[in-house]
Amino acid sequence: MPEKIGKHIAIYGKGGIGKSTTTSNISAALAEAGYKVIQIGCDPKSDSTNTLRGNNYLPTVLDSLREGNQIHIEDISVSGFHGVLCIESGGPVPGVGCAGRGINAAVSLLQELNLFEEFQPDYVLYDVLGDVVCGGFAVPIRDGITDRAYVVSSSDFMAIYAANNLFKAINKYAPTGGAKLGGVIANSITAGYSRSIIDDFTKKTGTTVAGYVDRSLVVQQSELYGKTVIEANPESEQADIYRRLAKHIAENDELVVPNPLGSADLRDWAREWGDKIYNLQAGVVDGREVM
């Protein structure tokens, strides 16, 4: 594989956890700081870059592939906020075909089109659909396409479960040239214990937290405006949170191969936390330290 142009970063996480919002805000923050950024949405829903491009129509890579016509980069990309180049892989209609293979084909096509040579990006962010359910969804972290992955997770068990699955995939592919983990992006942080849960999970798996993104109404408001927080509310505290996160991701070179928890260990770990939280909420005082 030729030398990579720019840092290629994959961002994973359970569906609905805020991957696209987080990724778009990181892209916006990096672009605002003067970097050349490409964001590639690897999700058949093709809505990863919506807030970067003001919901403008963007034909997906796979739509173009389906048509069978000669494809040019300008047909499948649009310049968004501060010049972020927005691309959506697209995919089949739900319930048909193979979205995993689709991502693979889309990424291959972008390489064939010399996208990176022509655009010369500083950062390429891949916003990858949900859980790593099969080999197709591991494509961005395999074969040296990206060299680092981040996972967005809240303190909900299912989000952590998905993060742990990504760790398993990284653990499998990293020894043969796959991406390593940059860290966990702790998203939608609310109650006091949610940080502790994520901290404990990262400690158990030998990973680190790249940044904490508190739950905020500003995010929702910006989304409803069809914009990133960086664009819609640049002066807000939330925008600074994303800027700090983007800076960390841009500068962090401490990549690790995580040690995912086994199924039974993960279940036991979650149960332990369940008891702690229940006791805390129920006000149980039994003379032990509950947190």
Added chain:
Amino acid sequence: MSNTLEIPRNGCALHGALQTAEAVHDLIPVVHSNPGCGVHGHLARRAGGTAAGKGYQIPGTGLMERHIIFGGASRLREQLKNVSKVFEGKTYLVLNSCASAMVGDDVEAMTREAVEQGLPVIASLNAGFHGDVHYGYEHVTLDLFRQLTKPPKQKQDRLVNLLGILPGRDLTAFGDLEELERILTGIGLKVHTFFGTEKGLSQFETASEAALTITCSDWGRLAAEYLSAEYDVPALHLSSVPMGILKVKELVEQVKIRLGLPEEDVGGFLSRETEYFDRYLSFASPLIQKSRYGGPVMIVADVHRAFQYAEFLRIYLGVPVQTIAVTDSFTEDKNLREEKLLRLKKLAAQVYESQDEKEISDLVRHAEISRVLGSSLEQRAARERKLSWMGVSYPDFSGLYLNKSHAGIRGAVSFLEDYLQSL
């Protein structure tokens, strides 16, 4: 079984289904796969003797990457329309492949849609990864009964179904079906052989009217059990393809009892067959005497064929079988498997299960044998030791099998010729 499998002699389930479907007259298989799945199986059979000289005319959807990503169902829809124009007036059987199964193409919905539009289309979803050629035969046969067989208009007390001989896999499949049909017709029965006959399709339709299903291997059991459960057609399970007068008599006797045939219907026929068989056996007796000094043999074949040849060699030629290598998987029924193993061990000193060319060739190299009855894959090892070799199982690279038989009476005589010539 070794951890690596070298030159396995069994193709995939799709190949098994395809070669079975090809043997049904007026049934046009449509392979829903990426290019190569169908033709690969065909070329293997051409090389292996069971489709030597035969052309390839199997329509397929030739799925490309975009069909994998977006689904290939619409490609199948298009292809069914095309096929109906090229092969007019036939019945079409859609065969699934690994690729289409993995991306979840709704083949059944496409089939229903084609049927609603008036096309006679059925489907058998045997993706290659489900198993090997035996699985393909077993399941496509079941699917053909499920989708083609109609409730009986009238039960026919002298009609039998014959299953368990695998076209494309059993070298002598068509000849054996013809010979067993001749024998059963000789005792006053009508026979559904399903494969290799121009009445194949209609025989599938009326299989429910039969009074008995005879299976010559475990690979016919599944379909026989379906016919039994659905249409009350009882089954008679044989462990091998009957060969030689004793096995033919056993078969006839069992059928006579099951169907309540009068003795006068079978007695005369069996006498004539006995006389015929004995005549040729006596012609060959000097050679047979000579062959006994040749020492023990090794048989490499599927279970039902291993039984067939081992028993024939012992009964009529007095030749001991030292080693048997079974090349198909035994039934999953543990008791049945144990019983079969035990019976095979009574026929041979050593019994192995393997599909691996190297493992079997090593057995050939080290067994205390003087000749090998097997496939071309054992020929090299046999040649190294200057052992005589005879092709009885797939693949036989130098063989041409049209309607040669090794079954029944005439097939047994044919086997005698082949065996004695191979010495």
